[in-house]
Amino acid sequence: MTDNNFSHDRRRLLRGALLGIAAAPLAYVSLRGSNAMAEDMPILEEDDPQAIALNYVHDATDKDDMRSEGAICGNCRLWLADDETEWGGCTAFPGKLVNIDGWCSAWVATS
Ligand code: SF4
Structure with a gap:
């Protein structure tokens, strides 16, 4: 060459x-909104070390003592799916799916 x-x-x-x-x-x-890659991603298990580190649960009501009232994955700024998708991506847990009714301590209100 x-x-x-x-x-x-x-x-x-x-x-x-x-x-x-x-x-x-x-x-x-x-x-964001298309959830195009979601079907290829595994669900984030609650006993995953990253999930434990951020107190993630599939059902936000399990963390009523920690979360802001009404805070769920579906209204979090880091949620990467539309509001009709049960399992969607999240920028806090790349490559894993979280539940629209879930929650973790990284929750950020949408503006
Ligand atoms: S960062 Fe938001 S969308 Fe991701 S798991 Fe936590 S609450 Fe759910």
């Missing part, structure tokens, strides 16, 4: 990487 080809390949690689970075926010926006 000549230096010229190497530079050309490097420029193409860099351009691809920059386009990927630029497209990430658009991908996030398009996934």
Whole structure:
């Protein structure tokens, strides 16, 4: 490979990487509400160490002593599905599904 080809390949690689970075926010926006990847993800188990660390439960009423009144995954800013999907993604637990009626201590009110 000549230096010229190497530079050309490097420029193409860099351009691809920059386009990927630029497209990430658009991908996030398009996934929110569509739950497009949800069918491929496992449910977050309540005994998962990450779930335990954030007090996650499938039924928010199990944590009435800890949560704000009415706070559930379905009205959390980190919820990545629409309001009719029972199991959806959550940015606090990448690659796992949480229940729309669940809750964890990372809950953030939607503005
Ligand atoms: S961050 Fe929000 S959506 Fe995710 S598990 Fe906690 S309460 Fe549910």
